[in-house]
Every structure is written in C-alpha cells, then in structure tokens.
Amino acid sequence: MIKEKIYEKIRARGTRKHHEKQNEFVVHPSGVCGCQRALWYKFSGVEPTNPPLDAGLEKMWMGEILHGALNDLLHDGHFTPGESKKGDIDGIQYVYEPDGIVEMDGKKWVVEFKTVFLGGWNTVQNEPKPEHLTQLAIYMQLEEADAGVLLYLDRGSGHMIEYSLTRGAKFDALLQDAKKRVRELQGNLAAGIPPEPEFPIFIKRVQGGGMSFDFTKDGKAYKTGFPCRWGKKDTCAYFDLCRKNYIDPIQKGLADFNLDGHIIGGAE
Numbered sequence: 001m002i003k004e005k006i007y008e009k010i011r012a013r014g015t016r017k018h019h020e021k022q023n024e025f026v027v028h029p030s031g032v033c034g035c036q037r038a039l040w041y042k043f044s045g046v047e048p049t050n051p052p053l054d055a056g057l058e059k060m061w062m063g064e065i066l067h068g069a070l071n072d073l074l075h076d077g078h079f080t081p082g083e084s085k086k087g088d089i090d091g092i093q094y095v096y097e098p099d100g101i102v103e104m105d106g107k108k109w110v111v112e113f114k115t116v117f118l119g120g121w122n123t124v125q126n127e128p129k130p131e132h133l134t135q136l137a138i139y140m141q142l143e144e145a146d147a148g149v150l151l152y153l154d155r156g157s158g159h160m161i162e163y164s165l166t167r168g169a170k171f172d173a174l175l176q177d178a179k180k181r182v183r184e185l186q187g188n189l190a191a192g193i194p195p196e197p198e199f200p201i202f203i204k205r206v207q208g209g210g211m212s213f214d215f216t217k218d219g220k221a222y223k224t225g226f227p228c229r230w231g232k233k234d235t236c237a238y239f240d241l242c243r244k245n246y247i248d249p250i251q252k253g254l255a256d257f258n259l260d261g262h263i264i265g266g267a268e
C-alpha cells in the first residue's frame with residue numbers, strides 16, 4: 001500500500017522530460033561527459049522511445065536524497081551547496097550546478113558527489129571514472145576554482161572515497177577532451193548525423209541463426225545485448241531507437257560489421 005504510494009509520487013515528479021529541439025546550444029557538464037549520441041537525439045528534438053522505468057526513477061530519487069543529506073551535513077562557513085548557474089568556456093554556453101563550493105586557506109575548491117551502488121563501487125575503488133574527472137574539470141574552469149574534489153559514496157555500505165584534481169597538465173588534458181567532445185557534437189548536429197555509439201559492434205554466429213552482440217574496448221571483451229556502456233532501458237531515453245538505428249543498416253547489408261573476428265563489408 002505505502003510502496004505503491006511512494007512509486008506514484010516518484011513517477012509524478014516526471015524526472016525525465018521530453019526535450020524540445022533547442023535553438024540555443026547550451027550544454028550541461030554531465031551531458032558533455034556522457035553519451036554524445038543521446039545528446040544528439042536530445043538536441044535534435046527526437047521523441048524519446050524509452051520512458052523511465054520505476055527502477056531508474058527510484059535510483060535517481062535515492063541519489064537526490066543522498067546529495068541533499070550531504071549538503072545539509074556539510075553546510076557551514078566553509079562549504080556552500082552549489083546553485084544553478086550559467087557560464088561559458090571558449091564561447092560554449094554551459095548551465096551547471098556543482099554540488100558544493102569550499103573556500104579555505106585562500107583557495108577555492110569545487111566539490112562533486114557521486115553516489116554508487118552494487119558493482120559501481122568496485123569500479124571506483126582504485127581510480128575515479130574518467131568522465132567524472134572531466135566533469136569536475138569543467139566545473140573548476142567555470143567556477144575559476146583552484147582545485148576540485150570528487151567524493152564517491154557507496155549507497156549500500158556508506159563507504160566513501162575521494163579523489164582530488166588540481167590545475168596542471170592533467171586538468172588541461174581533461175578540459176581539452178571536453179572541448180573536443182563539444183566540437184564533435186556540434187559537427188554532428190550541423191551534419192544531421194548522430195555520432196556512432198562509443199564501441200564498435202562485434203557479432204558472433206549463434207545456434208539457430210540468430211545474432212548475439214559482443215564488443216571490445218582496449219583489448220577487453222564485454223558481453224552485452226548492445227555495445228553501449230551508458231545506456232540501459234532504465235537509463236537511456238533513446239535506447240530502443242539507438243539500437244534500431246545502429247543494427248538496421250547492418251542487417252540490411254548497408255554497413256560493415258565484424259562477424260566472428262572478420263570484417264564483413266556491406267557498405268560498398
């Protein structure tokens with residue numbers, strides 16, 4: 001009874017909205033560091049094919065609760081919770097909201113919280129995710145901060161781990177990467193062609209004549225129904241459309257693909 005009521009309220013918040021085609025090119029740091037193909041669909045005003053599932057809404061809700069609790073806990077003379085702002089980097093307009101700002105010893109730090117769960121904790125125990133560091137670098141640049149802190153909190157155990165970033169060669173490289181991603185997205189929008197998914201597709205022969213999909217990156221093989229590390233049905237609003245747009249040309253013989261380790265040409 002109460003559970004249903006909670007879901008009803010969570011659904012009513014409508015955390016995934018349809019994005020109208022935007023006349024103004026304004027990006028969010030997390031969008032720049034996420035899937036550019038999804039961003040292309042969004043900026044092109046494409047109707048999402050995958051409404052949010054309860055599991056996805058629940059995860060977002062829990063994340064928001066924890067972010068709010070951390071801000072309440074930390075708010076003092078040094079730590080200020082972030083607020084929504086606008087800024088630009090080399091003419092690219094950003095709308096952004098860092099989780100917090102710390103002013104201490106004459107230095108300004110940007111703080112970004114990431115709440116993780118299940119396998120997510122294992123992937124950040126030894127190093128942060130590159131896309132999260134890039135996001136932090138963008139915040140630092142927009143806020144003209146000296147440094148940044150990325151704090152991971154495991155939702156299951158409450159364990160925390162933090163990584164810091166200061167200005168220097170690594171920061172410069174991360175910022176260059178962000179600028180490159182934005183330029184490429186602008187190029188794809190101008191051409192009207194969505195960027196390729198990040199991973200090449202590898203198709204294996206399977207019993208019964210069907211197809212299954214594997215992909216590799218940096219020499220490591222992964223198994224998935226679709227070569228995407230960002231999107232699942234509960235996290236990507238364009239999952240079905242994206243998969244269809246990628247696989248249809250292969251199935252129609254219009255695009256090359258890798259079958260059992262051999263490139264099969266279909267696009268000549």
Ligand code: SF4
Nearest residue numbers: 035228230231236242
């Ligand atoms: S399914 Fe993956 S590659 Fe496709 S738009 Fe969504 S996140 Fe991007």
